[in-house]
Amino acid sequence: MSSHAHAHPVPHAPTGFVSKYIFSTDHKVIGIQYFLLALTAVTVGIVLSLLMRFHLVWPSAHLPFVSGGIMTPEQYASLVTMHGTIMVFFVLTTAPQGGFGNYFLPIQIGAPDMAFPRLNMLSFWVTFVAFLCAIAAFFVPGGAPLSGWTGYAPLSGLGEVTGPGEGWGQTMWILAIALFCLGALLGALNFIATTIDLRAPGMTLFRMPLTVWGWFVTAILGLLAFGVLLAGGVLLLLDRSAGTSFFAPAGLVINDQLQPHSGGSPLLWQHLFWFFGHPEVYIAILPGMGAASHILSTFCRKPVFGYRAMAMAICAIGFLGFVVWGHHMFVSGMSPYSAFAFSVMTMSIGVPSAIKTFNWLGTLWGGRIQFRSAMLFAIGFVSLFVSGGLSGLFLAQPSVDNLLHATYYVVAHFHLVMGVAAIFGIFAATYFWFPKMFGRMMNDGLGKLHFWITFIGAYCIFMPMHWVGVAGGIRRYADPSGVTYLAGLQPLHEFMTISAFVTGAAQLIFIFNFFYSLKFGPKATKNPWNATTLEWDTDSPPPLDNFNGNYPSVYRGPYEYSVPGMKEDFIPQWLTPELVAREK
Amino acid sequence: MPTGTATPDVEIIHTGSTGGNGRNGKGGDDGQGGGHGEPHRSGDVPQRAYVTGMIVGLGGILMFFMALVSAYIVHKGMPGSDWRILAVPRVLWLNTAILLASSFTLAHSRARFRAADEEGFRHWWGVTTILGVFFLAGQAIAWRQLVAAGIALASNASASFFYLFTAAHGLHVVGGITALGVVLLRGPNQTARRMTRATLSEVVSMYWHFMDGLWVFLFALLMLGR
Numbered sequence: 049m050s051s052h053a054h055a056h057p058v059p060h061a062p063t064g065f066v067s068k069y070i071f072s073t074d075h076k077v078i079g080i081q082y083f084l085l086a087l088t089a090v091t092v093g094i095v096l097s098l099l100m101r102f103h104l105v106w107p108s109a110h111l112p113f114v115s116g117g118i119m120t121p122e123q124y125a126s127l128v129t130m131h132g133t134i135m136v137f138f139v140l141t142t143a144p145q146g147g148f149g150n151y152f153l154p155i156q157i158g159a160p161d162m163a164f165p166r167l168n169m170l171s172f173w174v175t176f177v178a179f180l181c182a183i184a185a186f187f188v189p190g191g192a193p194l195s196g197w198t199g200y201a202p203l204s205g206l207g208e209v210t211g212p213g214e215g216w217g218q219t220m221w222i223l224a225i226a227l228f229c230l231g232a233l234l235g236a237l238n239f240i241a242t243t244i245d246l247r248a249p250g251m252t253l254f255r256m257p258l259t260v261w262g263w264f265v266t267a268i269l270g271l272l273a274f275g276v277l278l279a280g281g282v283l284l285l286l287d288r289s290a291g292t293s294f295f296a297p298a299g300l301v302i303n304d305q306l307q308p309h310s311g312g313s314p315l316l317w318q319h320l321f322w323f324f325g326h327p328e329v330y331i332a333i334l335p336g337m338g339a340a341s342h343i344l345s346t347f348c349r350k351p352v353f354g355y356r357a358m359a360m361a362i363c364a365i366g367f368l369g370f371v372v373w374g375h376h377m378f379v380s381g382m383s384p385y386s387a388f389a390f391s392v393m394t395m396s397i398g399v400p401s402a403i404k405t406f407n408w409l410g411t412l413w414g415g416r417i418q419f420r421s422a423m424l425f426a427i428g429f430v431s432l433f434v435s436g437g438l439s440g441l442f443l444a445q446p447s448v449d450n451l452l453h454a455t456y457y458v459v460a461h462f463h464l465v466m467g468v469a470a471i472f473g474i475f476a477a478t479y480f481w482f483p484k485m486f487g488r489m490m491n492d493g494l495g496k497l498h499f500w501i502t503f504i505g506a507y508c509i510f511m512p513m514h515w516v517g518v519a520g521g522i523r524r525y526a527d528p529s530g531v532t533y534l535a536g537l538q539p540l541h542e543f544m545t546i547s548a549f550v551t552g553a554a555q556l557i558f559i560f561n562f563f564y565s566l567k568f569g570p571k572a573t574k575n576p577w578n579a580t581t582l583e584w585d586t587d588s589p590p591p592l593d594n595f596n597g598n599y600p601s602v603y604r605g606p607y608e609y610s611v612p613g614m615k616e617d618f619i620p621q622w623l624t625p626e627l628v629a630r631e632k
Numbered sequence: 633m634p635t636g637t638a639t640p641d642v643e644i645i646h647t648g649s650t651g652g653n654g655r656n657g658k659g660g661d662d663g664q665g666g667g668h669g670e671p672h673r674s675g676d677v678p679q680r681a682y683v684t685g686m687i688v689g690l691g692g693i694l695m696f697f698m699a700l701v702s703a704y705i706v707h708k709g710m711p712g713s714d715w716r717i718l719a720v721p722r723v724l725w726l727n728t729a730i731l732l733a734s735s736f737t738l739a740h741s742r743a744r745f746r747a748a749d750e751e752g753f754r755h756w757w758g759v760t761t762i763l764g765v766f767f768l769a770g771q772a773i774a775w776r777q778l779v780a781a782g783i784a785l786a787s788n789a790s791a792s793f794f795y796l797f798t799a800a801h802g803l804h805v806v807g808g809i810t811a812l813g814v815v816l817l818r819g820p821n822q823t824a825r826r827m828t829r830a831t832l833s834e835v836v837s838m839y840w841h842f843m844d845g846l847w848v849f850l851f852a853l854l855m856l857g858r
Contacts, residue, residue, distance in 0.1 A: 163681040233692045240688045245681040271692045279699035286796070291786035294703065298712060311714035311789055316706055320699055 061592045071173075073165035074592060078172050079151030080485065085172075085179060086143035086474075089134050092183070094552050096131040100124065101545040105538070107527040115191075124526035125194040126213050130185065132197025133221065135467065136328065137228050138179050143474045144335035145270070146175065146235060149263040151485060153239060155583040156257050158248025158600045160593040163241040171235040178227035181220050188216035196524070198325065199225070201295035201317040205287040206309075209302050222285050229278035232270050239267035248582070250602035254356060255621065257581045257606040261359045262338025265366040266331050272370065273327040280320035287312065315380055322373035329466050330369040333433070334362055336473020337404060340429040342606075343480050344408055346579045347423035348415025349617050351607040354407040361400035361407075368397045378446045379453045387446040394444040401437055405430065416610075420577075421495025425476035428503045429469050435507075436465025439514065454524070457517025460510045468506045475502075475558070482565065483572030487588045490565040498557040505551030512540045580620045581606050603628075679831040686835040690842050693804065697846060700800065701853065704793045708857065717858050718790040721777045727770035728851050734763035735844045738837050745833055750820060757833075760840070761812040764805060771802050790858065797850050801843070808843050811836045 062068045069077060099111060103119045110117040119127075150168065154161055162168045185192045190212045195204040199221065208215035243264045247256070256264075283294040287309070295317045296309030345352045352358055374382060374390035408430045417423065439461040442448050452458060475498075482490045516537050521528060528534040528541070575584040582602070586595050600622040608619040615631050623631075707713050741756030775798070778791070785795045815833055 163677055164685060237685055237688045237692065241681050241685040244684050245678055271688060272695050275692045275695035276699040279696050279703070282800075283700075283703060283796075286785070286792070292792040293714070293786070293789065294707070294792065298714070311710075311712050313707065313710055313712070316703055319706070320703065323699070 071169060073161070073169050075150050075154050075162045075165065075168055076485075076590065076594075078168050079147050079149075081172050082142050082146030082150055082175070083148070085176060086139050086147055089138035089142065089179060090471075093131055093135040093139060094555065096127045096134070098548060098552055100127050100131065101548045103526065104528065105542050105545045107529055119526070121526040122194055122212050123191070125196075125524065126192035126217070128524055129194060129196050129213075129221070130182070130192045133182060133224070136197055136332070137225070138175075138182065140332035140466065140470045141228075141232065141270075141328070142175065144339070144470065144477070145239075145263060145266050145331065146172070148259075148339070148474075148477045148481065149239060149266070149335060150235075152481065152583055153260055153263050154242060154246065155586065155590060155594050156260050156581050157243065157246060157251050158582050158595070158602065159242060159246035160595070160599070162238045163246055164238050167234055168238050171231045171238065174227055174231035174234065178224045178231060181224035181227060185213075185217045185220040185224070188220055190215045190217050193218040193221045198321055199284065199317075200321075201284065201287070201312075201314045202297065202300060202307075202309075205284055205295045205312075205314075205317070206300075206302065206307060207288055209305060209307070219285070219288065222281050222288075226278055226281040226285075229274040229281065232274045233278070236267040236270035236274070239263055240271065243267070248600055248602050251621075254359065255602055255605050256359075257338070258341040258352060258355070258358055258362070259335070259338035261362050262335045265362050266334045269327045269331050269334070269366050269369060273324040273331070276320055277324035280317060280324070283320075284317065315377070318377050318380060319373070322376045323370075325376065326373040327366075327369045329462075330365055332466050332470045333473070334366065336429055336470045336476075337362065337433075339473050339477045339480070340408065340426045341404075341411070342581075343422050343426040343476050344411045344430075345607045345609060346480075346577050347418045347420055347426070348411055349418070349609045350411055350415040351605075351609055352407065353410030353413075354403070355605065355607060357403055358407055361403045364400040365397060365404075368393060368400070372397065375444055375449070378449045384446070391444055391446055395441060398437075398441060401433075405434055419496075420479070421490065421492050421499060422476050422480035424496060424499040424503075425472050425479060428499065429472040429476060431503075432464050432469040432472055432506065436461055436463070436469055436510075440465065452517060454522060455517035456513045456521040456523055459523050460513035460517060463513075464506070464510050468510065472502075475499075478562070480577070481583075482562075483576050484583055484588050484590070486566055486569075487572050488565050488569030489572050489576065490569060491561050494557055494561040498554055498561065501554035501557070502551055505547050505554060508547035509544050509551060512544055516540055516544075575620075578616070578618050580608055580618050582621055585620065585622045677826060679828055682827055682831050682835050683838070686838050690839065693842075694846075697800065697850070700793075700796060701850075704797075704853070704857070707789050707793070714788050715790050716788045718783070718794055718854075719781070720794070720854055720858070721774040723770055723774050723777065724851060724854075727767050727774070728848065730763050730770060731767045731844050731847055734760045734767065735841050737763060738840055742833060742837055745830070753833075754816065757812065757816060761809060761816065764809045764812060764840075768802060768805055768809070771798055774798070794854060797854065801847055801850060804843055804846075808836075808840050811839065 062072070072078060072081075095113070099113065099119075102109070102111065103124060108118060111119055114123060150162070190208065193199075193204065193213045194211050195214070195218065199218075203210050203214065204218055204222075206214070207218075243256075243260065283292075286292040287294050287296055291308065293309040293312035295314055296307060296312040297314065298310040298312075300307040300309060341352050341358055372390055372394040374386055375394045378387050378390075412427070439457065443452060443458060443461060479490055479495050482488070517523075519534075519537055521534055521537055525531070525534075529538060572588045574586065574588055576588075577584070582600055583590070585600055602621045603624060604619060604621055606621055608621075610617045611619055613632055614628075619628055619631075708715055737756050738760040741753050741760060744752030744756060775795070778794070783791045785792055815829075815836055818829075818832075820829065
């Protein structure tokens with residue numbers, strides 16, 4: 049490394065195991081903690097989904113992890129609930145934002161850490177306790193709750209009377225969600241302050257990598273959305289434990305018992321929940337969009353096509369995400385005029401989404417594409433985002449949604465666009481940044497194998513699912529084989545279940561590759577991908593303060609690849625104009 | 633591959649006005665020199681980050697309360713709601729006056745701080761803290777009056793919202809009083825800290841004024857929206 053003008057004293061790393069790896073204030077350690085939390089959570093989530101898929105096809109078979117051996121409809125509903133909760137909160141929100149955002153946002157803007165390192169540590173540990181609460185829901189009397197990841201009232205608001213798991217289990221669920229909200233709010237605060245105030249000299253907003261744009265806008269969404277869910281959670285908890293009637297209507301009779309509540313509104317919960325819930329979709333996907341843009345550009349050796357449009361599209365999607373929550377409630381009896389407004393706003397999200405897709409294709413067009421594992425997953429992200437997003441245009445229309453609501457069509461739609469696409473973003477980011485995070489390279493051959501099985505497998509699971517939905521297959525039914533008109537769809541269910549098991553097994557390739565490479569992978573250089581952004585200006589893995597006291601300055605945009613007249617096909621952001629002139 | 637140097641021909645985006653107050657991000661030596669003129673470098677945590685953090689945090693808190701407020705408005709307008717007009721305890725007027733007064737004493741205290749009048753600063757800061765405690769005591773009196781009148785949390789929707797608003801706001805005021813107290817206890821010698829005393833008193837007073845304004849809004853809502 050040649051000279052950085054403003055050298056700072058290099059801080060000493062903490063030496064004790066606990067202060068270095070457990071209660072660390074280093075954003076890189078916290079990022080890895082979030083990542084490992086998500087890895088644990090995704091393992092649980094996948095096991096739950098495989099149990100469900102298995103039960104759908106062989107409903108009378110004995111299953112492991114199921115008390116009594118044969119699954120009851122209530123147990124199936126609790127699996128649905130916990131699968132959704134764990135995946136949405138502790139995987140799709142935790143890994144892209146808490147994991148990679150924490151690790152790379154400060155480095156990519158040239159900062160030594162987050163603005164508030166101790167708050168950052170607190171965010172993680174609150175999230176960790178939230179995860180423990182969620183998992184504890186399986187083990188409390190009555191087991192896990194039944195009311196879905198959306199926790200719809202009054203099912204969720206009345207206590208044990210509405211079913212097993214609605215007593216203790218639902219309370220644990222609310223506690224988990226409330227704690228998660230707190231952790232996410234503190235994290236969002238840190239991300240926003242860091243992005244606004246800790247950027248390196250020269251790092252203007254429109255020189256920020258699109259990953260940083262993704263994390264920044266995601267943090268704003270989180271700040272505005274999680275507080276609302278927290279408020280809803282408080283009201284729900286009061287309904288359950290203090291006898292209030294925010295969500296529980298009067299005259300409700302359950303199991304021949306008149307409930308003591310009066311005058312609440314179940315729809316109020318839906319509004320509060322989806323005001324959070326729809327932005328949550330973009331909280332899950334925006335960091336993936338940033339990572340996909342970043343990685344496509346790097347491995348095409350081309351600048352991102354329409355960088356400014358990409359950044360503005362992220363902002364537009366973030367804004368529109370707050371005005372479309374009603375499309376989750378088309379069948380709730382809402383006024384057709386409101387439904388029309390929500391419908392138009394929802395379809396207008398197609399505009400920035402199309403801008404992004406067009407620009408991704410524009411980035412790929414004519415590029416010298418290097419098909420590394422990270423690149424394959426980034427291309428896969430684009431594919432899944434388009435496939436999953438297009439069905440959203442159908443669901444955005446109230447008249448169509450009336451038929452498709454609560455069918456497998458919806459399940460297929462949101463799994464492709466929010467679940468699998470976001471997971472592909474996480475995988476792309478993992479393959480891309482693993483060398484920087486752990487100083488070793490992952491095996492590319494295994495990575496490609498992992499990609500192809502997962503990519504084809506995901507389509508095999510979720511494409512037929514659209515058809516099941518159009519044919520009337522209702523989601524959350526524990527056993528469709530007993531329904532006459534659904535019996536003909538069983539072969540499709542079998543195909544999807546087998547695909548799910550194969551795809552699930554393929555993830556073991558990833559797990560093996562991850563941990564094997566951690567220990568035995570070839571050593572990574574500082575900049576193995578010849579990339580341009582600041583994280584590649586430092587050691588792999590980076591030192592405690594990220595830059596060994598030599599904080600970089602930034603001289604240009606983030607994606608200067610294949611600039612004509614240059615010897616190298618990339619100009620890093622930290623290279624001075626004099627050095628660039630010499631390189632010609 | 634050659635790496636960069638920081639030459640002055642770049643577009644420096646930092647103003648440098650807060651430079652020198654921060655210190656090296658992680659456990660370096662204390663950099664509270666103040667005004668040695670060097671522009672802020674990315675190795676420092678600038679003091680304005682704390683102000684930004686407070687503004688952003690208040691935005692999150694605002695969303696939490698606005699969710700409750702929208703629930704209140706929806707609930708009140710709903711056909712099946714068991715909304716009863718709540719006789720809001722009159723002590724709330726006094727509490728509101730106390731909280732408003734505390735904002736003025738706080739502003740005065742900050743003015744004394746800027747005038748380097750340590751004693752005046754501590755005096756009026758202390759008065760603000762005590763007024764905060766009085767406000768909370770007043771809120772507790774209002775609760776006792778309601779309970780004595782037989783109106784409990786679950787009695788009806790408007791009562792539920794009254795307790796909810798006052799409790800949620802009161803908890804935030806407890807946090808504010810704690811922060812006010814911390815400033816008093818820490819004293820003027822803060823050289824070993826990342827956040828300067830000026831910044832600390834600034835962000836704490838931002839929080840306090842926000843809680844004051846929020847209460848005025850909630851009180852108006854409770855009075856006018858009954």
